[in-house]
Amino acid sequence: MNALTRHHLELLLRSRRWLPPFLCYGILLVLGISGGDDPLSGCAYSAGLLLPVTAWCVRIALTAEPAAARACRAAAAGRVRVHLAALLAALITALGPAVAGAAAALLEGTSTRVGPATVAAAAVGATAACLLLGLAVGALGSRPVVADRTYGILLTLGGTVLVLLLPGSPGRTVVRGLVLGARDGRVDLAGGIAPALALSVLLAAAAVAVAAVLADRRSE
Template sequence: MTALVRYHAALLLRSQRWLPPALLYAVVTGIGVRAGEPVLGSLGYAAAGLLPVTAWLVRVCLNQEPPAARHVTAAAAGRERVHLAALLAATACAGLLGAAGTLVVTAISAPVDAGREVAVDRLPAALAGLLTAAVCVLLGAAVGALTTRPLIPARAWSIAAASLTALLALVAAGSPARYAVTGLVTGSLSGTVTYPWLPLAGAAALAAAAAALACRLTAWRE
């Protein structure tokens, strides 16, 4: 499995198809995060941008392999394992992007609450930001897995479904991503750092279920 993940990660990096989603994340974060702004609110904004970016990376990674090469790797390792490796590679790349963004945002933001009256320790804030980023990455991976092949093979419908589902995953009541991001934003009002352990567990369960469904359908339909 490790070799398959490295193979898909190498394909992604060499194709440079990771650039558009990475640039989108940089632009969204650059627009919404300003140097000197309260750290918790800035981390929440940066984490939210990871969800659609991860869904995009997953779509790219699952569709980047030429059909002939896909048949060869599937014959050698099995369709489910190859599909899972592509999902893991995309999720890992999104995770690295989110970790880098979280560290940069923590470094340039002011360690204070929204009212600039209460000091906020950077280290706990960074940890909360990383956990929230992980929630958004996992949920974005689930969105990407469910809105491309084999469930939605048509490119136009896949893009539309991914965009709409990513938006709903951010704003819908009960969404782990919304709960985690809201926790950071709300904590910024009082200078309180909370860790989104429950949303993280929920996002991990949803990502695992989406990956299992997508891999199983890959074995049946392709």
């Protein structure tokens, strides 16, 4: 599995197809975060941006290898392992902007009434939740779940919007929790961020499981 993941990481990085999502993330982050802002609001902004970027990375990782080469590798190692390795490679790739975005928000922000330990914990929880939700959206909006590229892109975009805006969604919960924390001076870690992160883990695991099952059943 490690060798397969390294292979997909090399394919993704060498293709340079990761540049557009990374550049978009960086530009929007620079435009949206400024010195003196509350670090919680900055982390909410960076975490929300991370979700579509992660979904984008998943789509890139799943299409980086030519179909013929992918079929040969699946015959040798199994479709499920190859697919899971691609998803893991995408998640590892998205860790770069995730760490950079959270660090930028924490370092640039100076004005807050919340303790530094609470701010750091909330930032990590929200970033991890959006990272996992982006993985789930990308996995369900890409092959083999959605074979058609156009429909896949539309479903991925729609899923990203729903996860960020739908009431009760863990993505909306963590982002809104940080925004309210910046306004009210307190963050509900135990009753807000932590349950949303746990739900994000479950949703990501379910999405990956569905994608793996379909990868095993459908020939590509």
